[in-house]
Amino acid sequence: AQKVTQAQTEISVVEKEDVTLDCVYETRDTTYYLFWYKQPPSGELVFLIRRNSFDEQNEISGRYSWNFQKSTSSFNFTITASQVVDSAVYFCALSDYKLSFGAGTTVTVRA
Amino acid sequence: GAVVSQHPSRVICKSGTSVKIECRSLDFQATTMFWYRQFPKQSLMLMATSNEGSKATYEQGVEKDKFLINHASLTLSTLTVTSAHPEDSSFYICSARDQRTGGYEQYFGPGTRLTVT
Numbered sequence: 256a257q258k259v260t261q262a263q264t265e266i267s268v269v270e271k272e273d274v275t276l277d278c279v280y281e282t283r284d285t286t287y288y289l290f291w292y293k294q295p296p297s298g299e300l301v302f303l304i305r306r307n308s309f310d311e312q313n314e315i316s317g318r319y320s321w322n323f324q325k326s327t328s329s330f331n332f333t334i335t336a337s338q339v340v341d342s343a344v345y346f347c348a349l350s351d352y353k354l355s356f357g358a359g360t361t362v363t364v365r366a
Numbered sequence: 367g368a369v370v371s372q373h374p375s376r377v378i379c380k381s382g383t384s385v386k387i388e389c390r391s392l393d394f395q396a397t398t399m400f401w402y403r404q405f406p407k408q409s410l411m412l413m414a415t416s417n418e419g420s421k422a423t424y425e426q427g428v429e430k431d432k433f434l435i436n437h438a439s440l441t442l443s444t445l446t447v448t449s450a451h452p453e454d455s456s457f458y459i460c461s462a463r464d465q466r467t468g469g470y471e472q473y474f475g476p477g478t479r480l481t482v483t
Contacts, residue, residue: 298457298477300410305470352470353415354461359408
């Protein structure tokens with residue numbers, strides 16, 4: 256069975272601080288994909304990144320970066336120099352065929 | 367590309383009535399679509415997997431007679447909530463799998479907020 260754990264329920268920071276969201280997953284599959292999604296108050300899910308199980312290269316996209324460590328089954332997400340517009344719920348998800356979502360982390364960035 | 371739409375975006379219905387939610391893939395064909403449900407401040411829970419031309423596969427605990435899913439074409443899946451009750455009020459989100467990308471990625475619709483009074 257697949258499982259995704261996001262241990263942080265809520266994180267509150269002041270603008271320009273860095274934020275790291277933790278994601279730990281469990282799967283018996285050797286081939287799988289990991290995702291991060293952002294859900295702003297409007298409710299629509301915004302795709303941020305997809306990473307397959309064979310690609311452990313870290314990735315940076317603007318102020319966003321991701322650290323994938325297969326040895327610890329973790330796929331952490333960092334927002335550098337946070338902005339108020341980053342306030343949202345962030346979900347980590349795991350897919351072999353179906354998507355399993357973590358519980359989500361609510362990020363609040365205060366001006 | 368890979369746009370998924372949902373209609374309606376918001377619906378209010380009276381207890382005991384039925385409501386249909388449409389999910390469309392606008393620029394790709396989706397042999398598989400998924401329906402999720404999200405209660406306030408909770409995560410997305412998969413309700414069912416919808417395959418074009420065949421019966422939907424429901425997750426454990428989801429009443430298939432209450433949540434009717436039809437996937438009659440490669441671009442349209444519908445979810446009908448029958449005999450709705452206030453506890454069915456929720457945010458319903460669909461997603462579609464694009465076979466062109468290898469099948470692992472799902473594209474999400476904007477969601478439908480259902481309120482049953």
